[in-house]
Amino acid sequence: MGGDKFAGVRKQGIDIRLLVALAALVVATGVIALIAVGGNAGTTTKKTQAQSAEFEAAGLLTPVTAAPPLKLRNYLGQQVDISAYKGKAVLVTFIYTHCPDVCPLITSNLRIAQNLMGSNLSKSEVIAVSVDPKGDTPAAISAFLARHQMTGRMQYLVGSPQELAAVWKAWGVGSERDASNPEFVNHSGLIYGITGSGSRLTIYASSFKPSEIAHDVPLLAAR
Numbered sequence: 001m002g003g004d005k006f007a008g009v010r011k012q013g014i015d016i017r018l019l020v021a022l023a024a025l026v027v028a029t030g031v032i033a034l035i036a037v038g039g040n041a042g043t044t045t046k047k048t049q050a051q052s053a054e055f056e057a058a059g060l061l062t063p064v065t066a067a068p069p070l071k072l073r074n075y076l077g078q079q080v081d082i083s084a085y086k087g088k089a090v091l092v093t094f095i096y097t098h099c100p101d102v103c104p105l106i107t108s109n110l111r112i113a114q115n116l117m118g119s120n121l122s123k124s125e126v127i128a129v130s131v132d133p134k135g136d137t138p139a140a141i142s143a144f145l146a147r148h149q150m151t152g153r154m155q156y157l158v159g160s161p162q163e164l165a166a167v168w169k170a171w172g173v174g175s176e177r178d179a180s181n182p183e184f185v186n187h188s189g190l191i192y193g194i195t196g197s198g199s200r201l202t203i204y205a206s207s208f209k210p211s212e213i214a215h216d217v218p219l220l221a222a223r
Helices: 017-024 046-054 102-123 138-147 161-171 210-221
Strands: 059-066 071-074 079-081 089-095 124-130 155-158 175-177 185-188 190-194 199-205
Touching: 071 155, 071 161, 089 102, 089 161, 089 210, 102 124, 102 210, 124 161, 138 155, 190 210, 199 210
Parallel strands: 089 124, 124 155
Antiparallel strands: 059 199, 071 079, 089 190, 175 185, 190 199
16 A cells, blocks of 8 residues: 555654554445554654644655656546646545445545635645546546535546556555455545645545644645
8 A cells, every 4th residue: 555655654743654554445345444543652853743733634744745746637538737736735535436435425525624615715626536447437427526516626537547556656545446346446545635835745534524624725735
């Protein structure tokens, strides 16, 4: 699942590398493991502690580096390039339309987060990347977005298996067809927060609270 991509993630003195690794793999049944985090699990620099107090994200990626390239077509056939959204907070997630409940949860909570943003909505962009090149047809995506009231509010990117695999690798995302039920896909259920300058900074588990993202969007856009 690209574990080294999460090296150095911290939140309020807690090393959440294990949390991310465990929470990232979404099982085909849609069951989400609830993980309690506590105790003295390490130290952070003062700078990281200050950032952690500022953001409400589950964790921060350190060192902060440029977001990996992301240039694909959306389900309508239009070219989308993440670099075109400089100056905005970009929320990037990896989902598929036939997911039984985790992907709908992420999508619905992103919609709620957008509703909470008020005037800050214009400072944000949501990008979803397919983890199911076979099942995520234009018709399936259109129906999925309509069902979750996200039509026109989320860029849903698709591509060939080779194109998508290159993006998954660059972003450290795991994706594989479930052995017991090939209709389902085991994949990383994370949301990345990208700053206005194009750096990957915050990370949210699939069970994030919409208020966390609504709070962090203007902070991400300003960086």
